[in-house]
Amino acid sequence: MIWFDDRFVPESESKVSYLDRGYCFGDGVYEVFRVYAGQVYEGAAHYERLVRSAREIKLRLPYPLEEIERIVLELIERERLRDGSVYLQITRGVAPRAHSFPPADTQPVLLVYASPAKRRVESMRGGIAAITRPDERWLRCDIKSLNLLGSVLAKQEAEEAGADDVILHRDGIVTECSASNVMIVKDGVLLTHPANRLILHGVTRAVVLRLARELGIPAEERPFSLETLRRADEAFLTSTIMEVMPIVAIDGARVGDGAPGPVTRRLQQAYEATIPASALSGGGGQ
Template structure:
């Protein structure tokens, strides 16, 4: 499995050549999406395309193809690589131009690149749960845009791993936002709480799915802010994301969440998610 989509061509990885003048390399000047693939099909593609379109519009990068053509390309990429379970990574940069902060000339062609990863589902961590730590959210104020500028997320994730934790829960002055690479939810008195989908968090596609499943299961949910104190007194907590699906958090900063085991509401949502991806 080594065919990449580069512009409008399918090429072996060794033949993909990105210019050193690409603004994605210089400035992180680009947007991206990571799609889950189950049973050889893109999962929730419409949500990803909607978010991609918004991110590109907000940073003023023209999409090189229509969403319909993009979908056709990604479908062909999956088929060409015989991918059944894993992810598709796609990024679009503003293009190649001499290094300068202002936008390059309008005729500069955006650069599209995508590839497949064969990744197993995280069944062990979904079953057992993971630990987490908290840290200050010092990222910029447009976290709703899925751009290539991810150094703050990378540093936060590594900080968690250095502490022996699986994820870091970010907060701004004690108000929980999200995690380094996932959205975050808690359960209090049987009801679900998650940060509003504003500029301070990424509008996760799996987050959308979880809230939809909660509605179907008659689980009351609230998109409103909550604090570290609310988290530490919660009955359950979990993260959601393209690669982590619905993964329980069993302790935070060394303090047990609820019983210290994945809780019943989280289990219900996991089961509903399982039924969804299996058709």
Template sequence: MFLWNGRLVQEDEIQVSYLDRGYYFGDGIYEVFRIYDGKLFEKQAHLNRLFQSLREVRITLPWSEAELSAMVDSLAETFGKKDGILYLQITRGAAKRSHLLPESAEPSMLGYCEEVVRPVEQLKKGINTITLDDERWHKCHIKSLNLLANTLARQEAADAGAEEAILVRDGRVTECTASNVMIVKKGVIITHPNGPLILDGITKQVVERLAKLSGIPYRNAGFTLEELMDADEVFVTSTTKEVMPVTMINGIKVGSGIPGVITQLLQHGFEQKFKPAAAAELLG
């Protein structure tokens, strides 16, 4: 089933206008909810970020947050007890092509679920990454449809045999193409502070809470490229990557080249939040 402008429908009932501003201008936002065993994970945090993005781009929905929350629940129920994602995309709607915001356009909303397998082997072993210049716009805190710079950087990483690209702006690390990035140095977790240069990741928020509960120092202070390369541990966080160890950057091992102790502790804590059996799956 699909969620289309407030109704659950079959795929053949979806009709997107060629005048939709999402098509012309990327004029819209999106959100990706994680589903574990049929249950939405951190749903309210995702809804909070979605409505913040809507406010930033000045799109007003005809539904309240409570109504949209109920729609998301209904869509997730059609997915069954599986692991996956719920993708929700909202554009400003159809209007005559003009750079000015139309006064009468009605927002267009599409949602669907799909299965996503947890990257268990990568979570155990870590991933290879490269660093690239951050060439994105200066409003990365908005989860907008404008992802061309991200996709080009992600493809450059794939061409280099890497799983992700860590982005650097003016010598300081911001985030990755589709994840936040953190380092561990002398037992302290350090990451870029929230603001217009990064997306406030939901998994990033969970990790900060877990660090505080575990007594691990956590600093929203940012770090340089040099500090990244000298870190004891590096990991990235996202809805689909969870707490993913980085074991190589630009062909150079991170620390000992295996996931670090603090990274593994956070992985365990994260997994306990949604599926207690997942810790055994990862450690086994």
């Protein structure tokens, strides 16, 4: 069951118009919510970002935010989703194809669906490998828009190179990964790119920075170079689905001693403490 174009319908009955501006132009925004034990994790932060993204591209919400929240919660209940994710997308609607905005009364289209997902516990324990590539995306990465071709191509490069993800950089300054934020630890200090227009303002990123402050781990939001990345003692990415994911190899070279480091482990444990215990048992279930 999904929510599509003003009602709950079976997935097989959903039909996207070829004139939907999301299909023609990627003209829309989206959010991905993590669900633990049937509850939306950090929902307020996700909805705040959804509203901001829509405002930045001058897209009106199809319903009041409270109604969108109700739809998400009802979908979780209908699907009996315990642990997984909810994908929410809003496009500018269906209209004759033209680059300029359609008439003001064009109704935006809301799509919401839920999927079960297990936590990637094994990868969280052992770490993943990444490669580095130039960041060739547009300059408004702070907007969670549907324009993801740059990220798709970067992720595919990682797959073809036998890596799990790609760390992007602009003229040698590290920004983020294909669909997540990246952090490093050097001499006990946590470093991550500032939350400006060049990266997405990650919800999990914000949680981890808050946890670092609570744990007394020095943290700085400032640009750092590829050279600094390659000399890091620890590295990890953060995202709604990947949580706190250690990176133990970059471009074929080990990060630190090639295993998740102590700061990463402390942050993983602190993050897990914010998740309902029932979602952690057995490594996270369907």
